[in-house]
Amino acid sequence: MKLMVQVKLMPTPVQAAALDATLRACNEAASWASEIAFEKCVQRNFALREHTYTEIRARWNLGAQAAQHVIKKVCDAYATLKANLKAGNLGRPGSRRHRRAVEKPVAFRPEGAQPYDDRMLSWQIDQRRVSIWTTAGRVKDVAFTASPEELATLALYRRGESDLLRRDGMWFLNATCDVPEAPLNTEPVEFLGIDLGIVNIATTSDGEIMAGRELNRIRARERTLRAKLQKKNTPSAKRRLRKRRRKEARRARDINHKISKHVVAEAERTGRGIALENLTGIRERVRLRKPQRATHSSWSFAQLRQFIAYKARRAGVPVVYVNPAYTSRTCAECGHIDKANRVSQARFTCRSCGFVDHADRNSSRNIRARAWELWRRGAQSTAPDPCPGPGRGTGRNRSTTASGARSANPGF
Structure with missing residues (x-):
């Protein structure tokens, strides 16, 4: 992997x-x-x-x-x-x-x-130094820093090219590591259903809710501050905008890493697989009011899905994607489907049998049931290809589903 x-x-x-x-x-x-x-x-x-x-x-x-x-x-x-x-x-x-x-x-x-290959870049990992080719000649003894876990991964599994890049005045090397995968669990005892959302980032079929209140509050504050600074348009306002860019994305990435790590660890501990909704194309399918568009566009469900996918592959946990149609309107107890079952964002009340539950937990139970049915029919793990990215081992794996390619213009 x-x-x-x-x-x-x-x-x-x-x-x-x-x-x-x-x-x-x-x-x-x-x-x-x-x-x-x-x-x-x-x-x-x-x-x-x-x-x-x-x-x-x-x-x-x-x-x-x-x-x-x-x-x-x-x-x-x-x-x-x-x-x-x-x-x-x-x-x-x-x-x-x-x-x-x-x-x-x-x-x-x-x-x-x-990109740099091993002819242009050599690593001295134990000394935390690299020797790198430049147009001015070979530059030796360039210091780098990394966590002990990253150093161990580099020493054991680094293979292929590394990318040199500069971001916000800082220099980075993205090294490709070929990490062995754990054997896939082909006989999960059950599936852990995960319902992804905006108000609650993730809700499991066990009833655990990872609320998105803090992240949504941060995003709203950052949007308001960006609008004020852009309206001011002074040199000091532009400096503040440059300083704060990517701050919101880093916070969201950190939260998604923590949630995905917890979900995969729980599935691995209990011998279960992971069931997720296939939300590909949801931004094109859904029509929203203007006040809701910014919130919906900043929803990082694809990133969380990628993090869960590569962590699950590394742990040998199967991942199955199910059709999300009507999971929020279907009763997890009797199977009755009705738009009126979803009383509010957080409350689900079945009009047929009277079953009452948290709406997101009910959806996650439906996702779990659909995944288990697919698995019993012989479906294989369909974890998608996680996009490459920096930070804490964001991975790239071979896939059975197509992943979105990087946009071309305006440049790389």
Whole structure:
């Protein structure tokens, strides 16, 4: 199983200047190669290399490996763009968003990530040092910091490429680790149903509720503050906006990590599988009033689903996705379906048998029952491919379902 471990680099000012010049040169070369690929309609690695390799090496002073990685990065960007267009993630053909994506070449940010292989990057994990190639030559003894668990994972399982990136003035290396999976539990005693929501982030069929009150309050406060600062539009307001960006996302990611870790640990301890709703495409299916749109758009259910998926794979816990239709209107006791059963956001009262329960817990019990029925029919674990991302081993696994590809324009 592929996991991404992020370590923070602590370069000296001279080392940081060399790294910055390298990233800018690589991404400038990638943007130029992207224009060539767009103009000549050449988007395959070897074909694009014939048109760009010599020029990239001479013009930007890149080594052979760096030049090849730049070309491959461009080809991967166009492959991702093609996948997004095919999946409809960039709007319908003819729409403004679709035209903006296809009518100009993919652009790369000056500080976009650059892949490194073992010829360009060497690790001294016990000394917490790396030696890295730059346009100014090999830079040795670049210090990095990581937790003891991350260091152990790097020492045992690091394989393949690492990505160098700069974010908010800080330098990071995202290292790919090939971590062995635990044997899949093919005979779970039952399933742990998980109902995902906005008011309550997750509710289990055991009756445990992970409330989202704190996270929603933080999001509302951040939205209000952003609006005030954007309206002010002064230099100090812009500095505060830059300082606070990603703060809300980091808090949400931390909460999702904690919830997913708890859910997987509980399923593993009790010998059960995990049952989730297949909520793919819910943003396109649901129509909302204007005051509800910001809250619904910031709902990070996909991230929580990915975290549960890769943690479950690592623990050998099966994950089954079920059809979410009518899970909130169906009585978990008698099976009666009625819109009126959902009295309020939190209260469920069956109009047929009189069963009363918390609405989210009733939904999680229906999810559990559907997953168990699917498993008995011979369905396999369908944990999706978690998207790669930094922090605490956000993973990337092989999948039986398609995952959303990274958007192309406005750049990488």
